[in-house]
Amino acid sequence: MTTIPAPDLPALLRQHGLRCTASRLSTLRLLSSSGEHLSCPDVSGELERLGLPFDQTTVYRTLEALTAAGLAHAVHGPGPKRYGISSEPHHHTVCETCGHVGDLPIEQLREVMERITELAGLHTGTAASLLLYGRCVRCTV
Ligand SMILES: [Zn+2]
Numbered sequence: 001m002t003t004i005p006a007p008d009l010p011a012l013l014r015q016h017g018l019r020c021t022a023s024r025l026s027t028l029r030l031l032s033s034s035g036e037h038l039s040c041p042d043v044s045g046e047l048e049r050l051g052l053p054f055d056q057t058t059v060y061r062t063l064e065a066l067t068a069a070g071l072a073h074a075v076h077g078p079g080p081k082r083y084g085i086s087s088e089p090h091h092h093t094v095c096e097t098c099g100h101v102g103d104l105p106i107e108q109l110r111e112v113m114e115r116i117t118e119l120a121g122l123h124t125g126t127a128a129s130l131l132l133y134g135r136c137v138r139c140t141v
């Protein structure tokens with residue numbers, strides 16, 4: 001997943017109509033730098049480890065605000081929702097066992113998306129996203 005240079009984050013928040021608060025900035029920075037899809041407990045745990053203790057309610061509201069503004073997106077699987085950064089569109093894999101969410105690059109699946117349009121008559125735009133459920137490598141051993 002792509003990361004966003006840290007100095008651009010306050011501007012990015014403002015562009016999306018969000019006030020630049022400490023929790024928003026820290027959460028966005030963490031999502032961007034981790035390159036992972038993280039749950040609310042993951043984010044609050046990681047922020048605490050970094051010396052930025054926000055309570056889970058604050059972190060949850062922050063993640064929802066970032067999602068509503070289009071800066072982040074939520075992926076539903078087993079367990080808590082996982083949030084990722086929306087800087088570059090991507091498809092998702094979801095592990096049905098542990099809930100891990102992975103990225104699939106859009107470019108490499110362009111033909112698959114065209115085939116889906118053919119088969120289902122569903123015209124997929126640039127924001128279209130596949131959600132593929134299975135078991136991740138860690139859970140198949
Ligand atoms: Zn994602």
Ligand SMILES: [Zn+2]
Pocket residue numbers: 095096097098099100135136137138139
């Ligand atoms: Zn797994």
